[in-house]
Amino acid sequence: MSDEMVSVVLPTMNRGEDMRAFLDSLRAQTVRPDELVVVDAGESVESILQAGLEGSGIRLVYTSSEPGTSLQRNVGIDLASGAYIFFLDDDMVLEPDYVERSLEAFSLSMDPPVGGVMGSQINIPPDSRFKRRVYHLFGIAHTAPGDDCQLYVGGGVRWLADPSRVVPIPAAATGRVAYRAECLVEERFSEFLPGYTFAEDVELAVRIAKHWSIVHQPAARLDHRHSAAGRVGYGDRISRVMYSRFYFFTQHREKSLRNLAAFAWSHTGETAQLAAVGLFKRKTGLAPVVMGVARGYQLCLKDLRG
Numbered sequence: 211m212s213d214e215m216v217s218v219v220l221p222t223m224n225r226g227e228d229m230r231a232f233l234d235s236l237r238a239q240t241v242r243p244d245e246l247v248v249v250d251a252g253e254s255v256e257s258i259l260q261a262g263l264e265g266s267g268i269r270l271v272y273t274s275s276e277p278g279t280s281l282q283r284n285v286g287i288d289l290a291s292g293a294y295i296f297f298l299d300d301d302m303v304l305e306p307d308y309v310e311r312s313l314e315a316f317s318l319s320m321d322p323p324v325g326g327v328m329g330s331q332i333n334i335p336p337d338s339r340f341k342r343r344v345y346h347l348f349g350i351a352h353t354a355p356g357d358d359c360q361l362y363v364g365g366g367v368r369w370l371a372d373p374s375r376v377v378p379i380p381a382a383a384t385g386r387v388a389y390r391a392e393c394l395v396e397e398r399f400s401e402f403l404p405g406y407t408f409a410e411d412v413e414l415a416v417r418i419a420k421h422w423s424i425v426h427q428p429a430a431r432l433d434h435r436h437s438a439a440g441r442v443g444y445g446d447r448i449s450r451v452m453y454s455r456f457y458f459f460t461q462h463r464e465k466s467l468r469n470l471a472a473f474a475w476s477h478t479g480e481t482a483q484l485a486a487v488g489l490f491k492r493k494t495g496l497a498p499v500v501m502g503v504a505r506g507y508q509l510c511l512k513d514l515r516g
Contacts, residue, residue, distance in 0.1 A: 216243040217292030221282030224252035228301040228437045233262030235303045241310040245269040247286045251277035280399035280407045299385040301437035311430040325393040325422025328382040329430035336371045348479030363472045365458030384411030409454040445502030452506025
């Protein structure tokens with residue numbers, strides 16, 4: 211395990227209470243990070259951070275910015291001093307050896323070398339067999355058992371619930387990943403949507419994976435508690451998912467007839483799935499769903515028109 215400097219980059223907005231549990235888990239690490247870089251887009255939580263880190267030996271780097279998950283993480287990258295940069299969310303609680311186990315995985319012998327390490331979320335069981343089959347058919351992101359992570363044509367990922375070993379993966383989720391700082395010298399999160407961006411983590415990871423190996427380390431575990439604070443409305447979520455899939459396809463897939471057909475199939479299936487969840491599970495009503503779908507297609511068509 212390396213003794214090089216470790217940074218944690220944390221974007222936040224109006225989640226002071228969630229932050230307290232996160233800070234407790236950061237202090238409890240068997241290998242503590244050297245610094246915590248917090249980029250705040252809401253009401254200041256600096257006093258909470260200072261109190262939570264007091265006596266821990268973890269240096270606080272605190273700044274504010276306009277809201278935007280990609281923007282805030284990019285600001286954090288520029289401020290971070292570590293050789294390893296952990297990207298985490300403020301509503302997470304880490305198991306005590308999360309940082310230590312993540313750092314161990316960077317030492318694995320792979321070609322190309324390991325540049326990114328993603329941890330596991332606890333209490334996230336695989337989706338049902340029926341749901342996995344349907345989602346796989348349409349290339350929709352889901353969680354599955356086993357060791358076979360897959361990246362679909364539109365950027366959806368077959369995430370692994372709890373792999374049996376450290377496994378190579380084609381993409382990573384930002385809220386539980388660490389990268390070598392070298393990976394980020396020329397790469398940044400794409401700010402293709404203002405505010406809350408969807409799947410920007412996968413898009414960045416695919417670029418990094420062209421030159422580095424990315425692995426899933428099941429021994430690095432955390433609990434993502436999914437705070438309700440700061441979440442976008444469901445209609446807005448639909449439009450952002452639709453556009454993010456379109457953006458990924460245009461940036462990373464050859465525009466062959468086969469790929470275009472596969473993307474059209476996937477995009478139609480995921481849009482229908484999002485609409486069904488809104489109407490029948492979340493019971494949002496018809497208007498937010500229709501407006502979200504319309505806005506999603508509007509964003510896609512705007513890009514097509516140049």
